[in-house]
Amino acid sequence: GNSVTQMEGPVTLSEEAFLTINCTYTATGYPSLFWYVQYPGEGLQLLLKATKADDKGSNKGFEATYRKETTSFHLEKGSVQVSDSAVYFCALSASGGSYIPTFGRGTSLIVHP
Amino acid sequence: ETGVTQTPRHLVMGMTNKKSLKCEQHLGHNAMYWYKQSAKKPLELMFVYNFKEQTENNSVPSRFSPECPNSSHLFLHLHTLQPEDSALYLCASSQDRADSTGYEQYFGPGTRLTVT
Numbered sequence: 001g002n003s004v005t006q007m008e009g010p011v012t013l014s015e016e017a018f019l020t021i022n023c024t025y026t027a028t029g030y031p032s033l034f035w036y037v038q039y040p041g042e043g044l045q046l047l048l049k050a051t052k053a054d055d056k057g058s059n060k061g062f063e064a065t066y067r068k069e070t071t072s073f074h075l076e077k078g079s080v081q082v083s084d085s086a087v088y089f090c091a092l093s094a095s096g097g098s099y100i101p102t103f104g105r106g107t108s109l110i111v112h113p
Numbered sequence: 114e115t116g117v118t119q120t121p122r123h124l125v126m127g128m129t130n131k132k133s134l135k136c137e138q139h140l141g142h143n144a145m146y147w148y149k150q151s152a153k154k155p156l157e158l159m160f161v162y163n164f165k166e167q168t169e170n171n172s173v174p175s176r177f178s179p180e181c182p183n184s185s186h187l188f189l190h191l192h193t194l195q196p197e198d199s200a201l202y203l204c205a206s207s208q209d210r211a212d213s214t215g216y217e218q219y220f221g222p223g224t225r226l227t228v229t
Binding site: 103 | 155220
């Protein structure tokens with residue numbers, strides 16, 4: 001079956017630090033990959049996505065590259081802000097078959113001023 | 114109103130009460146989902162509807178009863194809940210198409226449920 005593994009949190013950083021949140025996956029076929037973000041008191045919202053190998057998704061300064069050879073989709077940001085404090089979820093949606101996405105457990109990010 | 118809306122945002126209920134959660138999506142999607150999000154636990158998929166037909170029921174206790182009268186509305190009827198059912202209940206929708214470039218989901222803000 002499909003699975004997504006994310007690094008354990010919380011990740012605690014100072015403002016303007018570099019962020020990496022690791023995500024690896026197991027899937028049959030060629031999945032689409034996503035990062036969602038959940039701010040306190042809100043639902044999840046799509047941050048970025050990539051639908052095929054070597055695609056780079058980007059949004060709000062965040063980036064992630066679909067690496068088929070390492071089955072990874074790590075999230076990066078060059079300079080985090082306090083407002084980036086949230087929980088980040090990596091997810092995949094397999095092509096064909098079931099359209100229902102598989103989520104990782106989420107990684108909490110805390111950014112201090 | 115745009116996106117996915119959920120009402121109420123907060124609900125406190127006793128174990129003998131009956132209540133309902135409502136979700137509405139204004140995106141023209143054909144698939145809708147209920148998730149349970151508890152502290153320190155992974156996101157739990159509860160139910161999935163596609164074109165108003167239930168396609169997934171992940172061993173959810175019968176005290177949770179979903180209803181999907183049309184592609185835009187989804188309800189979760191609650192009765193005789195337990196304190197461990199206290200959680201954030203999230204509704205989501207997506208467009209299930211064979212030519213879709215990835216089935217991203219759009220989430221509502223959730224209903225924070227407390228069972229006393």
